[in-house]
Amino acid sequence: MDGPSDDLYGRLRHECARRADDLWHVSRTLHADPELAYEEHRAAGLLTGQLRRAGFQVEQGTAGLDTAFLARAGNGPGRCVALLLEYDALPGMGHACGHNLIAAAGLGAALALHSVMEQVAGTVLVVGTPAEEQGGGKVALAEAGTFDGVDAALMFHPGVHDWSWAPLTAQTQIRVGFHGRAAHPTGDPTRGIDALAALIQLFNTTAVVGKRLPPGSHVQGIITDGGSATNVVPAYAEGLFGLRAATSTALDTLVADLGTWSEGVAAATGTTVSVKRQGSGYAHFRDNDVLSDRFSEHIARSGIQLTQPAGGVYLGSSDIGDVSGRVPAIHPFVAILGDEESDHTPAFAKAADSDRGRHVMLAAAEALACTAADVLTDATLSAQAWARLREKAAQGL
Ligand SMILES: [Zn+2]
Numbered sequence: 001m002d003g004p005s006d007d008l009y010g011r012l013r014h015e016c017a018r019r020a021d022d023l024w025h026v027s028r029t030l031h032a033d034p035e036l037a038y039e040e041h042r043a044a045g046l047l048t049g050q051l052r053r054a055g056f057q058v059e060q061g062t063a064g065l066d067t068a069f070l071a072r073a074g075n076g077p078g079r080c081v082a083l084l085l086e087y088d089a090l091p092g093m094g095h096a097c098g099h100n101l102i103a104a105a106g107l108g109a110a111l112a113l114h115s116v117m118e119q120v121a122g123t124v125l126v127v128g129t130p131a132e133e134q135g136g137g138k139v140a141l142a143e144a145g146t147f148d149g150v151d152a153a154l155m156f157h158p159g160v161h162d163w164s165w166a167p168l169t170a171q172t173q174i175r176v177g178f179h180g181r182a183a184h185p186t187g188d189p190t191r192g193i194d195a196l197a198a199l200i201q202l203f204n205t206t207a208v209v210g211k212r213l214p215p216g217s218h219v220q221g222i223i224t225d226g227g228s229a230t231n232v233v234p235a236y237a238e239g240l241f242g243l244r245a246a247t248s249t250a251l252d253t254l255v256a257d258l259g260t261w262s263e264g265v266a267a268a269t270g271t272t273v274s275v276k277r278q279g280s281g282y283a284h285f286r287d288n289d290v291l292s293d294r295f296s297e298h299i300a301r302s303g304i305q306l307t308q309p310a311g312g313v314y315l316g317s318s319d320i321g322d323v324s325g326r327v328p329a330i331h332p333f334v335a336i337l338g339d340e341e342s343d344h345t346p347a348f349a350k351a352a353d354s355d356r357g358r359h360v361m362l363a364a365a366e367a368l369a370c371t372a373a374d375v376l377t378d379a380t381l382s383a384q385a386w387a388r389l390r391e392k393a394a395q396g397l
């Protein structure tokens with residue numbers, strides 16, 4: 001392997017290992033005190049406190065998000081590597097996505113790198129990214145220019161698989177409203193134009209054409225307004241549709257398709273329809289395999305073998321997508337539980353505070369630190385990572 005000397009890797013691993021108890025304490029503190037998206041004040045306070053004491057320059061409230069932060073440590077000119085820390089929890093389930101482990105591993109990598117900066121030129125940027133589960137802090141941070149000048153964005157995610165990456169779909173939400181005409185359903189049935197019936201027709205249409213969507217494309221709808229009384233033909237009905245697709249380009253196609261289906265249903269039922277995209281959604285994740293392969297080599301030293309993901313499996317969406325289209329990024333999954341389980345469950349929350357969770361967090365901290373050092377010290381590797389990003393972007397992958 002090119003890059004830093006074995007001596008530097010050894011130092012980084014040692015710097016992580018000697019902080020093991022402290023990092024585990026941070027992880028357990030976050031786990032015991034879960035905070036929801038955009039409300040992670042104590043988590044942000046705990047993490048920025050650690051970084052400040054180590055000598056990082058800390059800015060809080062980045063991109064207008066109260067619980068986002070940046071912490072920077074640098075040593076002259078050179079490349080900049082970002083470590084991404086998530087720390088939001090799930091309603092009613094605590095840390096059932098294990099973001100406490102993501103935060104502790106990223107913190108450990110940052111502190112280890114800080115200890116060797118006299119040996120390494122460049123900048124370490126720790127990015128506190130709130131609200132992964134709901135809202136997408138990284139989308140706002142990316143749009144605010146947080147990743148301008150960054151050469152790599154690194155994080156890991158605990159999971160039920162040992163995969164160097166996984167397909168994470170692009171996603172958005174579409175609100176579809178049908179306008180009909182109210183009438184008494186028995187007193188004046190021929191005047192009524194049933195907007196709810198039109199919406200139900202759209203669900204049926206979606207079920208039919210949904211079978212032939214490309215792999216990764218998926219539509220899941222709910223009815224958000226289905227009328228208010230059984231003795232009135234609904235004049236208005238509204239549904240909210242979650243759309244996902246393997247790539248952002250495929251998602252745009254699916255959005256256009258849903259518009260076409262809605263117009264078709266409106267024409268058939270005599271209603272009118274409005275179709276509106278809600279918010280910006282998430283871009284798909286573009287794995288930088290130049291860097292995720294490096295991460296895999298490094299974490300193998302801790303006895304964890306990452307493989308390519310199983311074919312045809314999509315693990316939902318994440319706001320890392322919007323980062324990965326801008327700069328070389330990695331988002332490997334490291335198992336803290338067997339694949340008979342899944343995340344977002346009580347069992348996963350327990351695993352995020354288990355001995356296995358601790359082992360994975362420390363292994364990930366070491367592998368993140370070593371991969372970050374590769375980016376900072378190896379110009380060829382960094383150039384290859386950028387070339388890979390451009391190549392994938394040109395293909396829309
Ligand atoms: Zn998560």
Ligand SMILES: [Zn+2]
Pocket residue numbers: 097133343344
């Ligand atoms: Zn999650």
